[in-house]
Amino acid sequence: MIRAKYINEQTPWQDLTPGGEIYEPGTAREFNTGTWRTDTPVFVVEACKHCMLCVPFCPDSAIPVKGGKRLDFDYMHCKGCGICAEVCPFPGAITMVSGGVPS
Amino acid sequence: MKRVYNLKQEVEKPPRLTGGHRLCAGCGAGVVVAGVLRALNKEDRAVVTNATGCLEVSTFMYPYTAYMDSFIHSAFENSAATCSGVEAAYNALKRRGKVEGTVKFITFGGDGGTYDIGFQSLSGAMERGHDMVYVCYDNEAYMNTGIQRSSSTPRFARTTTSPVGAKNQGKKQEKKDLTDIMVAHNIPYVAQTAPLGNFKDLHTKAYKAIYTEGPCFMNVLSPCPRGWDYPMAKLAEIIKLAVDTCVWPLFEVEEGVWHLSYMPKRKLPVEDFLRPQGRFRHMFEQGNEWMIEAAQAYVDQRWERLLERSGA
Ligand SMILES: Cc1ncc(C[n+]2csc(CCOP(=O)(O)OP(=O)(O)O)c2C)c(N)n1
Numbered sequence: 001m002i003r004a005k006y007i008n009e010q011t012p013w014q015d016l017t018p019g020g021e022i023y024e025p026g027t028a029r030e031f032n033t034g035t036w037r038t039d040t041p042v043f044v045v046e047a048c049k050h051c052m053l054c055v056p057f058c059p060d061s062a063i064p065v066k067g068g069k070r071l072d073f074d075y076m077h078c079k080g081c082g083i084c085a086e087v088c089p090f091p092g093a094i095t096m097v098s099g100g101v102p103s
Numbered sequence: 104m105k106r107v108y109n110l111k112q113e114v115e116k117p118p119r120l121t122g123g124h125r126l127c128a129g130c131g132a133g134v135v136v137a138g139v140l141r142a143l144n145k146e147d148r149a150v151v152t153n154a155t156g157c158l159e160v161s162t163f164m165y166p167y168t169a170y171m172d173s174f175i176h177s178a179f180e181n182s183a184a185t186c187s188g189v190e191a192a193y194n195a196l197k198r199r200g201k202v203e204g205t206v207k208f209i210t211f212g213g214d215g216g217t218y219d220i221g222f223q224s225l226s227g228a229m230e231r232g233h234d235m236v237y238v239c240y241d242n243e244a245y246m247n248t249g250i251q252r253s254s255s256t257p258r259f260a261r262t263t264t265s266p267v268g269a270k271n272q273g274k275k276q277e278k279k280d281l282t283d284i285m286v287a288h289n290i291p292y293v294a295q296t297a298p299l300g301n302f303k304d305l306h307t308k309a310y311k312a313i314y315t316e317g318p319c320f321m322n323v324l325s326p327c328p329r330g331w332d333y334p335m336a337k338l339a340e341i342i343k344l345a346v347d348t349c350v351w352p353l354f355e356v357e358e359g360v361w362h363l364s365y366m367p368k369r370k371l372p373v374e375d376f377l378r379p380q381g382r383f384r385h386m387f388e389q390g391n392e393w394m395i396e397a398a399q400a401y402v403d404q405r406w407e408r409l410l411e412r413s414g415a
């Protein structure tokens with residue numbers, strides 16, 4: 001069966017998944033919403049206390065966590081809303097900069 | 104059932120709502136849905152049902168799904184019926200030994216899909232006693248079709264069908280009290296919550312709702328930066344103000360027993376919640392002071408009633 005990442009506007013209907021259903025989990029991860037950003041959060045790991053308060057507030061699940069550490073942003077999915085920078089209690093850990101970079 | 108909440112442990116779980124969905128930047132719905140699904144035990148599976156609305160069109164767009172679990176959408180008005188049917192089918196398969204493991208059934212509906220058009224479907228599913236959770240992500244209007252008023256829209260709020268002008272000053276009616284109506288269904292668990300602080304309130308309520316046997320209902324405040332007209336980065340602040348002004352009190356009703364979950368240290372005046380939002384801007388114009396007074400009186404009356412019921 002064709003994988004979601006190979007399906008696009010040019011795919012003939014005969015090749016689409018049966019019933020137009022989606023057979024793999026979390027295929028939205030293939031889609032880049034990072035290009036939506038007009039502002040970008042910048043993470044400074046030295047200022048982060050790994051309190052995790054920003055993580056559940058991210059509407060785009062774009063703050064990865066591993067082994068008790070908050071990692072750098074997933075810029076392929078971060079839309080630059082800035083909610084994380086507002087909830088972070090530690091100055092300098094998350095700063096919003098103008099523009100859609102880095103990506 | 105009682106478990107100690109640990110944010111660090113919870114965020115270590117892989118998200119069950121992934122990035123790459125098309126909700127607007129800063130949309131509360133993504134935060135609410137990821138927060139509810141985080142309460143699932145890691146080893147359990149879920150079937151997510153969704154009413155038509157912003158969440159549905161943004162998280163499930165062929166060939167992209169933002170869910171790690173099974174997902175089904177059929178229409179705007181029948182998400183609870185759809186979920187209850189899937190639950191019944193699962194039970195039938197389980198009886199025949201054709202399906203293994205724990206599967207939980209969770210429906211998400213917007214306020215339009217829940218308070219209005221999907222209400223009979225919701226009421227029926229709750230009455231039939233299906234083992235499911237219905238979660239309303241309440242953004243107080245029909246956002247996906249361009250901000251029309253629903254029965255959840257608060258009085259005075261500006262929407263495209265309750266405009267502000269010479270003849271009209273926002274919505275004329277008060278917000279329907281859906282949480283109260285769900286309590287009247289005498290189901291095992293009803294909760295009102297919001298994403299707040301370390302998410303303990305939302306998480307523990309979602310856990311209870313998911314793992315309490317029988318039909319459970321959660322009403323979760325889900326700000327929409329477009330419809331409410333506030334800077335998108337202010338999501339957490341807007342929610343905190345809704346809770347601290349008692350506009351959106353946090354409480355739960357377990358087997359008919361009311362329990363207040365949060366008592367603000369200092370109850371703030373409602374205008375603190377109204378002021379940052381464009382949808383209430385006209386309330387601050389000269390001559391409209393009575394609107395703020397009316398909004399305050401309404402909140403005070405509801406809050407007193409809640410205190411009485413919960414014995415707080
Ligand atoms: C029967 C029916 N009527 C109308 C619509 C058009 N429609 C699609 S989404 C939507 C608004 C949904 O509002 P709500 O449930 O509050 O969710 P939100 O978009 O605000 O998250 C409407 C009116 C529809 N899909 N089906």
Ligand code: SF4
Nearest residue numbers: 126127130157246327
């Ligand atoms: S219109 Fe509002 S509710 Fe809909 S996706 Fe955008 S922010 Fe979310």
Ligand SMILES: [Mg+2]
Nearest residue numbers: 213214244246
């Ligand atoms: Mg809505």
